[in-house]
Amino acid sequence: MNKLKNILYPSAVMVGLLALWWIVVEQTQSLIFPTPLEVFTGMLQLAQDGSLWKHIGASLLRVATGFIMAVLIGVPMGLWMGRVEGVYRTLNPLFQILRPISPIAWIPLTILWFGVGNTSPVFLIFLASVFPLIVQTSAGVHTIEQRYLRAAENFGVSRAVLLRQVIFPAVLPEILVGMRVGLGVAWLVVVAAEMIAPVSGLGYLIIDSRNAGSRYDLVIGVMIIIGLIGLLLDTGMRRLERLKSIRWRYGR
Template sequence: MISARRALPAVTVIALLVAVWWVSVAASGSVIFPTPWQVVLGAVELILDGTLATHIGASLLRVSAGFLLAVVVGVPLGIWMGWVAGAFDTLNPIVQMLRPISPIAWIPIAILWFGVGNASPIYLIFISSVFPLIVQTTVGVHTIERRYLWAAENFAVSRATLFRSVVIPAALPQVIVGMRIGLGVAWLVVVAAEMIALRSGLGYLIIDSRNAGNRYDLVIAGMIIIGSIGLLLDGLMRLLEGLEVVRWRYA
């Protein structure tokens, strides 16, 4: 009941937006811009012919590959930068210089290096999501309470035990924050990359629907599906943030 009550404002706003959309299209007499019902019919068409599942699968596969690579690289690098002062002093300026560059700006470089295919969007996803992971992991290690480290030193705890029992649990909440940010950026980037250099995925679905007969019902259906999947991915990361093993900073 509480969940339903909390969801009611959002559902109400969405219903109002749909109503305004429907009335606006009807009042304008537009023959190109679709009504909500036409968008629903377009989505059903994509589901029935299998097109939607194919494009969603392609996009999720690319995001999974690029994001996993970013986690494998970004988390250890962030721990190293947070733990070793020399590593932070050396690498942080480079990270801070590259981090503000728009992922879209990397598209020509990705195509030059990897050509047209899955490797280019995977690289773009990696380069866009690795920096939030590095930064947040570094912050997580930097903010460890020193008294825990001093206590470990007093008991002559081994380096492996220190990392397993103190450093990793302490940094984990910030790592999850970095993952949440990085995954959101990754989902945005894969759609943009698919519009430019690929022939599958939700980004390609949108641009192809626009080019193939102005099917704006499919364009908007694709946009809504992209937003819905993004919301679902963010919800999954929120669930991960709420796990006791994540919330408990020190094991």
């Protein structure tokens, strides 16, 4: 019954919003803002000619590349900062200064460093996701109860085994939280990142649709696609949190 409610209630809200959208457009007789049917028709045309899937694939590839780079750098950095107090005191102020800076603010420097191409949006996506991973991972190491570490050291456990069998499993739930936050932020900035991309990606498609005849049906359609993909990515990360090796840390 609860599962049915979890499906019916959100669906009812979505249907209500679509109906309200349609009524408002029809009542105002807007010549610019499209109806839901016009948005659906425009996106169907893009899907049929294959261009929609090309842009989705380009965006997902850039986000995946930047996010994987962030995981490969952010998680080890967070573990190092969490284990070595001197490193934490040295680097944490720097990361806390850089973390609040919007990735959009980096666009001029990114173009200067990497030019206009695939490297620039990947770098922006990397910046968007690496800091949540570093902060969350280091915070997770600091929450480990010291008695577990002391017990392992009393048994003569090496540093490598301690990291692999004690610290990493204990921090894994926090790492997943950082990954979830980082991936959400990375997908959030995909539009801004792809403003400087070549000729592909959902962000580019929004700008191109606006400039090519003010196709607001495609603009809104792509915005909806971005939201739906973001929901799917978040759902996937939530499912990872339910793995047996991770879910012990959460109440539900």
